[in-house]
Amino acid sequence: GASVSVNGACLTVVAKGDREFTVDVSPETLTVTSLGKLAVGVPVNLERAMKLNERIGGHLVAGHVDGVGWIREKRQDGNALVVTIEAPPDILRYCVPKGSVTIDGISMTLNTVAAHTFSIAVIPHTAKVTTLGLKKIGDPVNLESDLIGKFVERLLQERGLAPQKPAPTIDRDYLQKRGLI
Template sequence: MFTGIVEELGEITAVETLDDACRFRLRGPAVTEGARHGDSIAVNGVCLTVVDHEGDEFTADVMAETLNRSSLGALAVGSRVNLERPTAVGARLGGHIVQGHVDGTGEILERKPSEHWEIVRISLPADLARYVVEKGSITVDGISLTVVDAGPDFFTVSLIPTTLALTTLGIKQPGDPVNLEVDIIAKYVERLLGAPGGTR
């Protein structure tokens, strides 16, 4: 489990395309400290497993299902990525409960800068709109954010200088894809309320 508090801005250093998968090598000095084979690291909000680790780099395999459901397939050597290690039991939950299981992708539609923050409008797939509410939580590229406005096919978030400086949302532009994970609690509530006995 993650919290959506990005630890560092990493970088893709190598990409190996396989028949039905992809292998990434990523640089991230903070998240690789003490990393071991089999550990989980969130990459732009996608929970990946460490296959190999050497120095400040690690390797992770990405299956076709993940490539199809996320924006990881658009990454190339030099791409910057948000990195986060799983939260430790008993640690502060700084963001919200994030599984690292991407529900879909959106697209940066518009950026409106102001003196101290920036409003970003992001497209929202129709099947995810019911889980996104004003002042609720959403994960964008692995970043725990609060929804400012929620429409039928979009939502907006307000980004503080720290988020702009330390995550990919500081450099992404209109047209760029982002990974979205909606609040897991909303999905559980929907299932429990929509089906007597908890089944459909």
């Protein structure tokens, strides 16, 4: 019953051995993450659940993936690898320069935010100890929006100070992106 983050998705361990573990993945998780597209042998980011008495190194991350983005550009800038990610509007709404976003479970600071994309700077240490350095143009990544931003928006909506979030339009594109057709 322990929780483990696999590429940013919080999953429950149902069986474990010396060098492996088994998790159950719900249809919802397969719909909103890229986990269903993983192949055997592909490296993933793994992280145990945080203990409440430990230091927080980064921003608050719940392991509740909001959607999938795609690597659109990678370029070197000094010692950093600048990565541009295309993200859905429901995630971009919570993105602000110097704010936080979680990419495949990795807490990152947003450099720039544009209409359809955002960029991050990956330092050599992060590239070495996570899968971000291995990602290629077009690769999917799991994205979790800033938790505090979501709470603030919800509080403002309840008080009539922010518009209610519109329901998604269910069309052919929506169904294809979720692998339903």
